[in-house]
Amino acid sequence: MAKNKIKILVIDDDPKVSWILSEGLSKKFEFVSARDGIEGIQMVSTEKPDLVLLDIKMPGMNGIEVLEKLNKLEDRPEIIMVSGHGETQYVVDSVKLGAAEFINKPFDVNEIEIHINTVLEKTELKKEVSELKTKLEVKHSYDTFIDDSVAMQKVKSVIEQVSDSELTVLIRGESGTGKEIVARLLHNLSSRSGEPFVKVNCAAIPRDLLEAELFGYEKGAFTGAHKMKQGRFEVAHKGTMFLDEIGDMPLELQSKLLQVLEQQEFVRVGGVQNIHVDVRIIGATNKNLEQAIVNKEFRDDLFYRLNEITLLLPSLRVRKEDIPLLVNHFVKKYEESYKKEIVPISQEVMNQLVSYGWPGNVRQLENMMKQVVVREDETIIADLLASSGNQVLSSNSSNTVSTFSIPQVADNSQPDSYSLKTIIGEKIAFEEKKLISEVLHKTNWNRRKAAELLEISYRSLLYKIKDYSLNSTK
Ligand SMILES: Nc1ncnc2c1ncn2[C@@H]1O[C@H](COP(=O)(O)OP(=O)(O)OP(=O)(O)O)[C@@H](O)[C@H]1O
Ligand SMILES: [Mg+2]
Known part of the structure; x- marks a missing residue:
């Protein structure tokens, strides 16, 4: 399939500039032009150019002001500043504001082509790195999800089955059982994984601010609304919205949420226009919603x-088999982040951990292991367990709250989930290896630079190079 031509927007009050560029470079690039800053800013939204050439000296809004405005956009294209004679004092301002290059007028078309290509190559590399980052995150969230127990394997199998569907998912469970990590895994394993995952904690935001936070507001909607603000639903467009503690959503907002679920549209606070969004919604709660419905606090x-x-x-x-794996996982995690190495947890201490009741679930276990690593002393566990209320239960005790049963899936015809797990794992490892070697190649095997671009630690890059047997001669 023929690749679309790169589109370049020229914002310059002098029409000769875009004419000269089109004459010289139209075989390679498509040019569109704007004659002033205001038109230029509008065209960035309507034309979605890959690159902008921005003149500094223009009547009305100058190039620096336009650059400041464009910086407020979520995802703006790269910008090359073009300046007339004697305007080099603007170079520093432009660079500070994130312009990619600075070109002086009068320019040579061949010279400008080199600048354009350099910026486009950088953009391409950034895009590849961001895709790689997403893939690494997916792999990481998949690898670090502990599911040794049969109960959690069933949970993971449901996650794999429904992640790429558009079904809404309600995640329930006591505090600290992993509701958020499950929501992220659902997003990461879906085709929306490269798009935003937006979390809003409905219990943490004051009632009267929640509507504006979720749906945004128009200028003048209320005192203090000096300009229009996008809501979190708009930010989540194409991605996933995770509504944490959804049981705490005020009744008056629930109907607006229902409208988003049914029609994928809503109106900003103080607005009249319908805003359309494509968002997958995942909710989480540890509240008894059935009771909340009876109490008329939650819409059925x-x-x-x-x-x-x-x-x-x-x-x-009720899934104690996961405890030893979780312990080792958290020890390794905090050893890496605190650059420490502790002696492995003894069998005796592990037995104590397994027998404990864990009212705060996985989060409580994680916090405890963090302290053990930081203080490099497993003997503190006995004290910590005692001070946490001595909730030691027999290993098969089920006398505590266990209203949360194992999930049911509508479709039982799904084949063995383990093969899916293996396939996903292998595919991700393959992509990871490929992309790491590409970045190493592009950076001439400068490992520090590559780690920086990949946004992983230098140490973990070295580990991965060894793990995948990568070397510079390949
Ligand atoms: N299966 C798991 N594997 C690895 N880590 C886990 C697992 N479950 C939970 N964790 C970790 O435990 C901590 C608590 O999990 P999470 O925040 O997802 O719980 P939660 O159910 O959302 O809790 P709360 O209701 O209090 O918000 C997190 O740091 C998470 O990464
Ligand atoms: Mg949570």
Whole structure:
């Protein structure tokens, strides 16, 4: 398939500039032009150019002001500043504001082509790195999700089955059982993984601010609304919206949420225009929503719409097989982040950890292991367990709250989930290896630079190079 031509927007009050560029370079690039800053800013949204050539000296808004305005956009194209004679004092301002290059007028068309290509190559590399980052995140979230117990393997199998569907998922479970990590995994394993994952904690935002936070507001909608602001639903466009503690959403906002679920549209606070969004919604709660419906605190129609799939996360005390794996996982995690190495947890201490009741579930276990690593002393565990309320239970005790059963999936015809797990794991490893070697190649095997671009630590890059047997001669 023929690749679309790179589109370049020229913002310059002198029409000769875009004419000269089109004459010289139209075989390679498509040019569109704007004669002043205001038109230019509009065309960045309507034309979606790959690159902007921006003149500094223009009547009305000058190039620096235009650059400042363009910086406010979510995802702006790269910008090359073009300046007339004697305007070099603007170079520093432009660079500070993130312009990619600076060209002096009068320019030579061949010279400008070199600048354009340099910027486009950098953009391409950035894009590849961001894709690689997404793939690494996906792999990481998949690899670090502990599911040794049969109960959690069932949870993971449901996640794999429903992640790439558009079904709404309601994740339920006690505090600290992993509701957020499950929501992220659902997003990461879906085709939306390169798009935003936006989390809003409905209980943490004051009631009267939540509507503006979720749906945005128009200028003048209320005192202090000096300019229009996008809501989190707009930021989540094409991605996933994770509504944490959804049981705490005020009743008056629930109907607006229902409208987003049913029509994928809403109106900003103080606005009249419908805003369309393509967002997958995942909710989480540890509240008894059925009771909230009886108490008229939660709409039943919203409950059924949110609940196309329910994932009920078991508490840690009913899946004790996961405890040793979680312990080792958290020790390794905090050893890496605190650059420490502790002696392995003894069998005796591990037995104590397994017997404990864990009212705070995985989060409580994680916090404890963090302290053990920081203080490099496993003997503190006995004290920590005692001060946490001595909740030691027999290993098969089920006398504590276990209203959360194992999830049911509507479709039982799904084949063995383990093969899917293996396939995903292998595919991701293959992509990871390929992209790491590409970045190493592009940086001439400058490992520090490559680690920086990949946004992983130098140490983990070295580990991965060894793991994948990569070397500079390949
Ligand atoms: N299966 C798991 N594997 C690895 N880490 C886990 C797992 N489950 C939970 N964790 C870790 O435990 C911590 C708590 O998990 P999370 O924040 O997802 O819980 P939660 O159910 O959302 O809790 P809360 O209701 O209090 O918000 C996180 O740091 C998470 O990464
Ligand atoms: Mg949470």
